Amino acid sequence: MVNRFAVALLLACQLTSALASEPAPIPSELDVAQTRSELGVGHFSARQLVAHYLERIARLDQAGPSLQSVLALNPQALAQAEALDQERHQGAVRGALHGVPMLIKDNIDTAGMPTTAGARAMAGHRPAQDAFIVARLRAAGALILGKTNLSEWANFRSNRSSSGWSGLGGQTRNPYDPTRNPCGSSSGTGAAIAADFAVVGIGTETDGSIMCPSGVNGLVGIKPTVGLVSRSGIIPISASQDTAGPMARSVADAAAVLSVIAGTDPDDPATADADRHRVDYREGLDQASLKGVRIGVLRQDFGFHDEVDALLEQRLENLRRAGAVLIDPVVIEVPDALGDAEFEVLQYEFKDGLNRYLKQSGAPVASLSALVKFNHDHAEQELEWFDQQLLERSLSKGPLSDRAYRKARALSQRLAGAEGIDAAMKKHRLEALVAPTNGPAWKTDWVNGDHFGGGSSTLAAVSGYPSITVPAGLVHGLPVGLSFIAGAWQERRLIEIAYAFEQATQARRPPQLP
Helix, strand or coil: CCCCCHHHHHHHHHHHHHHHCCCCCCCCCCCHHHHHHHHHHCCCCHHHHHHHHHHHHHHHHHCCCCCCCEEEECCCHHHHHHHHHHHHHCCCCCCCCCCCEEEEECCECCCCCCCCCCCHHHCCCCCCCCCHHHHHHHHCCCEEEEEECCCHHHHCCCCCCCCCEECCCEECCECCECCECCCCCCHHHHHHHHCCCCCEEEEEECCCCCHHHHHHCCCEEEECCECCECCCCECCCCCCCCEEEEEECCHHHHHHHHHHHECCCCCCHHHCCHHHHCCCCCCCCCCCCCCCCEEEECHHHCCCCHHHHHHHHHHHHHHHHCCCEEECCCCCCCCHHHHHHHHHHHHHHHHHHHHHHHHHHCCCCCCHHHHHHHHHHCHHHHCCCCCCHHHHHHHCCCCCCCHHHHHHHHHHHHHHHHHHHHHHHHHHCCCEEEEECECCCCECCCCCCCCCCCECCHHHHHHCCCEEEEEEEEECCEEEEEEEECCCCCHHHHHHHHHHHHHHHCCCCCCCCC
16 A cells, blocks of 8 residues: 555645744635635635645544545645745636645546556556646646545446445545445545545546545535536546546535536547536526425435435425425336446446556556456455456456447436436426435445445436535434436536525534544
8 A cells, every 4th residue: 555645744844844934724624715715815825725734634634533535645736836826926816726725536637646546556657647627627726636545446346345445545434433434436535525635626426426425425516417527537437427526515616616627628529518518607506596496306215214314304394495396206217227237338338448548548557458467466465355346347348339238328328318317307397306315324344345325326327417415414423415416417507406405404514523
């Protein structure tokens, strides 16, 4: 396992004398707007803010509860922060995120830093250039503070692995209870932003990997329409379902980040229409946005935990009081055939996409077969706890021209989209669907693997439609989220609905960390 904290400790030591003469108390849980304001009036500098987060990461991610959420730190973070401060002093503000420290999931290419998917086989991988979304973030002035741990290969390695575990990063822990799981695969981003190690973060999702870690870590997470946000420079699982998205402590912060990363990328054909649909998602944030909105309640996703149900009944009543019209219940049939077809698609697309990424990026392993061989050759380290069944099953698949793949993809898209979300929205004249995001976080278990209580991510994931989760409260001190789902390209309306719900409930509570 790499010592990902050595850089943090070194930088913190270097800062001690530099900042002793100019102390700047940093408020806890800064949001994007507050950060911009404080930086703008000089209450603290971006350099001081970076120093604050580095100290906090060293104290809580390595020591204390040892959350193990940050896999690698940007060795140029202080220098880049100072350069952004100088630009500001000269009157040159790049954009909405100028000087805002962010943490990025470690399956997203970031120049000058490793991109490993948490795998030992990728330990030496340093991409030559930023992923498209990282370039957009930098252009808007964001400071990439570091890379977050994740479920290795974005949870596409073993059927019984523990979410939040990677060979390089170890086991990420939930900041609300370090004995419990942070969910995956964007586990590090979820735990780190909940623990206030940066202002905002980026995760990726194929099915649940933004929604679940956001839910169990008390965050807002947005899974955009597939094609709104570029995937170029992101280690893939599925061209049909993959997308990056923001993970933040508020809807407004998530909207600010999505406004920056959304857009057309010539290297990702799926984003051809993104510029036509993208807007400034901060516009229209209004507490009154729920009035008259027809929302369908997916009761089929309730019933897995009595106390979660009781909490969410209160939240449904909050929606009604804020003016929403709830259609309760709305039923969308989810046959077993959908799950089977989705898994078939993921196996084919993982092989195709990963082989292309590894070859084009100059990674230490050049193909999926080389990766499988590396793990076998290092079985004592790599296969002690978790197998690589999913890697091996994907390796056995043929090209995307196979009839089995084409049939599975068409079926999954039809069941989740046209006959699923689309049909329900049309039948009941809905603007959104609502469902539980998650149950309380389970105890991390390396013997039996994950113990998911419940969730609602699959329909939006398979159809490629947007969803957003918002904190709904705590059950036994553990966060539970409520998900809003809509049709393609409906991010703006979902964000408006989520913001009004957030403001009506004020349900988020931060973890109790030292």
